[in-house]
Amino acid sequence: MALSLILFDCDGVLVDSEIISAKVDASLLKELGYEISANEIAERFAGLTQDRILELLTAEAGIRFPEDYAERQRVELDRRLAAEITPIAGVHEMLDRLDLPRAICSNSSSERLKIVLEPTKLWDRFRPYVYASREVGTKRPKPAPDVYLYGCRQFETAPRETIVLEDSVHGVAAAVAAGCRVVGFTGGQHSYDGHGHALAEAGAETVIRRLSEFPGVVEAFSNWEAA
Known part of the structure; x- marks a missing residue:
């Protein structure tokens, strides 16, 4: 056809851009005490929205995300993308x-x-x-x-x-x-x-x-x- x-x-x-996003997420999660590599984030979560990633991590690891987490992630990722893409x-x-x-x-x-x-x-x-x-x-x-x-x-x-x-x-x-x-x-x-x-x-x-x-x-x- x-x-x-x-x-x-x-x-x-x-x-x-996926590797940049994964590195940002790994860094921010480390600040919360959750160790995960950028490679693992890319393998497991590439293609998902940030909201869905947070839902999965909350369910799987019991992470309590601060109210400003999503906004901090967005700002940092936008900054890194603009500089490194x-x-x-x-x-x-x-x-x-x-x-x-x-x-x-x-x-x-x-x-x-x-x-x-x-x-x-x-x-x-x-x-x-x-x-x-x-x-x-x-x-x-x-x-x-x-x-x-x-x-x-x-x-x-x-x-x-x-x-x-x-x-x-x-x-x-x-x-x-x-x-x-x-x-x-x-x-x-x-x-x-x-x-x-x-x-x-x-x-x-x-x-x-x-x-x-x-x-x-x-x-x-x-x-x-x-x-």
């Missing part, structure tokens, strides 16, 4: 090779998306088709499929004619649940041993490590029937 649309996750796919290697060259309509479907806020996309010169390559899951449609974040379904609707494209590039288990699960074709990506600094296997287990039909591989996968998927 020919493809008609490409939907990208943003963090860890277009920009190398870099594009994933080869992202612009990849986009130059793709002819299909494209959009971003992310769990980040539109404000944060602008923080990471503008300095990496990606904002103008996608706007106005940049969708923050908690600000569009049903406002349910991944792993719910809603933001991917919303993206498909904006282009009047069936999910099975849509290919998604995702780096997190939760994001892959969202795209699979939406009925899209899904490619996993393990080229960000936050990648971990077993990352590709985890994405495949979540439903990615194939996994790539370099963005330069993606245009060829898009072409191949247009000629492959879904497994």
